[in-house]
Amino acid sequence: MKQPTAPRVSTRVTVAVTRVRQRGAYAIARLETRRDAVLAGPAHQPRTAAILGVALGVCFSICFATGLLSHLIQHPPTWFSYPARPAGLYRVTQGLHVATGMAAIPLLLGKLWSVLPHLFQTPPVRNVAHLLERVSLIPLVAGSIFLLFSGTNNVAKWYPYKFDFVPAHYSVAWITMGAMVVHLGAKASTTRLALSRAPTTGDQADNQPTGSLHTPGRLSRRGFLTAVAGGAGIVTIATVGETIGPLKDVALLAARRPDRGVDHVPVNRSARGAHVTDAAQALDYRLVIDGQVHRPLSFTLQQLNQLPQHEATLPIACVEGWSASARWRGVRVRDLLTKAGAAENATITVHSLQTQGLYAFSELDADHTADPDTLLAIQMNGKTLALDHGYPLRLIAPNRPGVMQTKWVNRLEVK
Amino acid sequence: MNTPEAPGRSRWFWPGLVIGWTGIWFGWHNVIRSGVDPTTLAKWLVGSLLAHDALWAPVAALLGVITARWLAPWLRGPFRVALGLSAMLILASRPVVARYGALADNPSVDPTNAGDGLLIILALVWSTATASALVLRRRPAYPT
Numbered sequence: 198m199k200q201p202t203a204p205r206v207s208t209r210v211t212v213a214v215t216r217v218r219q220r221g222a223y224a225i226a227r228l229e230t231r232r233d234a235v236l237a238g239p240a241h242q243p244r245t246a247a248i249l250g251v252a253l254g255v256c257f258s259i260c261f262a263t264g265l266l267s268h269l270i271q272h273p274p275t276w277f278s279y280p281a282r283p284a285g286l287y288r289v290t291q292g293l294h295v296a297t298g299m300a301a302i303p304l305l306l307g308k309l310w311s312v313l314p315h316l317f318q319t320p321p322v323r324n325v326a327h328l329l330e331r332v333s334l335i336p337l338v339a340g341s342i343f344l345l346f347s348g349t350n351n352v353a354k355w356y357p358y359k360f361d362f363v364p365a366h367y368s369v370a371w372i373t374m375g376a377m378v379v380h381l382g383a384k385a386s387t388t389r390l391a392l393s394r395a396p397t398t399g400d401q402a403d404n405q406p407t408g409s410l411h412t413p414g415r416l417s418r419r420g421f422l423t424a425v426a427g428g429a430g431i432v433t434i435a436t437v438g439e440t441i442g443p444l445k446d447v448a449l450l451a452a453r454r455p456d457r458g459v460d461h462v463p464v465n466r467s468a469r470g471a472h473v474t475d476a477a478q479a480l481d482y483r484l485v486i487d488g489q490v491h492r493p494l495s496f497t498l499q500q501l502n503q504l505p506q507h508e509a510t511l512p513i514a515c516v517e518g519w520s521a522s523a524r525w526r527g528v529r530v531r532d533l534l535t536k537a538g539a540a541e542n543a544t545i546t547v548h549s550l551q552t553q554g555l556y557a558f559s560e561l562d563a564d565h566t567a568d569p570d571t572l573l574a575i576q577m578n579g580k581t582l583a584l585d586h587g588y589p590l591r592l593i594a595p596n597r598p599g600v601m602q603t604k605w606v607n608r609l610e611v612k
Numbered sequence: 613m614n615t616p617e618a619p620g621r622s623r624w625f626w627p628g629l630v631i632g633w634t635g636i637w638f639g640w641h642n643v644i645r646s647g648v649d650p651t652t653l654a655k656w657l658v659g660s661l662l663a664h665d666a667l668w669a670p671v672a673a674l675l676g677v678i679t680a681r682w683l684a685p686w687l688r689g690p691f692r693v694a695l696g697l698s699a700m701l702i703l704a705s706r707p708v709v710a711r712y713g714a715l716a717d718n719p720s721v722d723p724t725n726a727g728d729g730l731l732i733i734l735a736l737v738w739s740t741a742t743a744s745a746l747v748l749r750r751r752p753a754y755p756t
Contacts (some may be wrong), residue, residue: 297741302704303697313669326621329629335661336636342660354713354721358656364646365653368639375635382628416689425694428700435705435733449729450705452713458720469717585718611667
């Protein structure tokens with residue numbers, strides 16, 4: 198009787214490949230089944246994602262608009278002008294910038310959790326348009342996380358990267374907002390559909406599958422959204438007191454307290470940090486007023502004290518979101534310009550004894566120069582200006598970022 | 613019941629794509645123009661993405677599986693909420709609590725009691741979760 202021959206090598210390979218393919222297909226099918234089961238959960242449904250997406254979009258839009266305003270104030274193009282009133286406007290806009298940024302942290306984490314199963318959708322790309330939509334998610338997610346990470350670090354004055362925070366944060370904001378516009382365009386119809394469908398009795402407000410047993414403790418859509426909103430509320434309340442005074446006692450996680458610092462007002466850069474300790478206390482200190490003036494002038498501190506003094510209650514509103522009001526006393530800038538024979542509303546460059554860094558000088562536009570509350574302050578809250586607050590002279594003007602309220606002023610250059 | 617994707621493509625898709633990628637280009641152009649090293653920044657962006665997709669999300673998913681296996685249903689929801697909020701709060705407050713940016717010559721930066729503040733908030737979160745769980749434990753399951 199003839200013995201059966203062993204299968205040929207090519208046959209064995211074919212069988213092995215077929216088995217691998219079958220097992221692979223079975224594994225993928227199991228993953229897809231598991232993914233679809235997860236997607237059926239309340240936290241991952243389109244309505245949940247849509248609600249979180251809208252909330253996140255609102256936060257990011259406010260954050261971007263207020264951040265863009267701050268950028269334009271500090272780096273004004275020729276077409277941009279910024280008024281001196283209302284005096285506390287920048288305090289509000291920059292406080293809003295940081296507050297919406299902080300609130301966006303739990304919203305972003307909640308949104309990413311909600312849509313996570315879609316990362317494993319099959320097929321991963323359906324057509325060219327779908328590919329473009331999915332590729333655009335990369336700058337959206339990466340940029341969002343980086344913005345919140347770098348912004349939070351800036352508030353704490355921590356810079357773990359080698360590049361400059363300001364241009365990096367600003368550039369990534371544009372990248373992220375651009376990617377958000379792509380996402381909005383791609384998801385507009387889906388979002389509208391998801392938000393317009395009211396929960397039916399079969400669907401329930403708690404989104405439990407029809408015919409199932411509701412077990413108390415299982416997280417419903419409402420529960421998930423409440424948890425995310427609660428997180429945003431906690432983060433906001435625990436930090437916003439750095440600019441809203443009545444909430445300072447519950448600002449348990451704020452990087453600044455509005456009443457904590459030299460003479461109970463926070464300091465951004467100290468005199469030692471700016472390397473001006475000796476120059477600011479030099480006996481031959483003088484304030485020089487020159488440039489486009491009829492009479493260049495020079496004052497000692499004693500001479501400035503003898504000029505008519507004025508008081509103004511104005512906030513220091515930092516780009517990091519904190520703010521603190523103080524009562525300032527000093528000489529009006531416009532009075533000094535009048536003495537020098539310059540126009541009251543001239544544009545001037547305010548120079549500091551600080552010679553290094555971005556804020557060694559600042560530009561004062563016509564509106565601010567002419568404002569009666571724009572002072573070269575000699576006193577703060579009834580006491581001589583402290584060294585860290587800009588002794589001997591500090592510019593203080595309404596509606597202006599703190600970094601532009603130049604400290605250790607030694608020269609006004611009229612343009 | 614899942615809400616299906618809207619049929620067809622939104623009419624805002626292509627306008628959004630063009631406008632959006634113009635913004636993305638403008639942002640990247642500003643990176644180059646402002647002197648920020650694009651390679652370093654790109655590494656931080658990719659790292660941010662990986663920190664979520666390769667670390668945060670898998671850990672969250674794993675904790676979800678563990679709590680589903682080991683916790684009673686009435687405890688699961690409150691525990692997961694408390695855990696998620698705690699992780700988020702610790703992450704968001706880390707730079708301030710750890711005082712990474714503290715300056716010797718400027719005590720107004722990063723107050724020293726932020727760690728105590730975080731503990732107070734976490735205690736409130738877990739107290740609320742515990743109270744919720746105890747209330748839910750007494751509720752019977754009901755058909756939907």
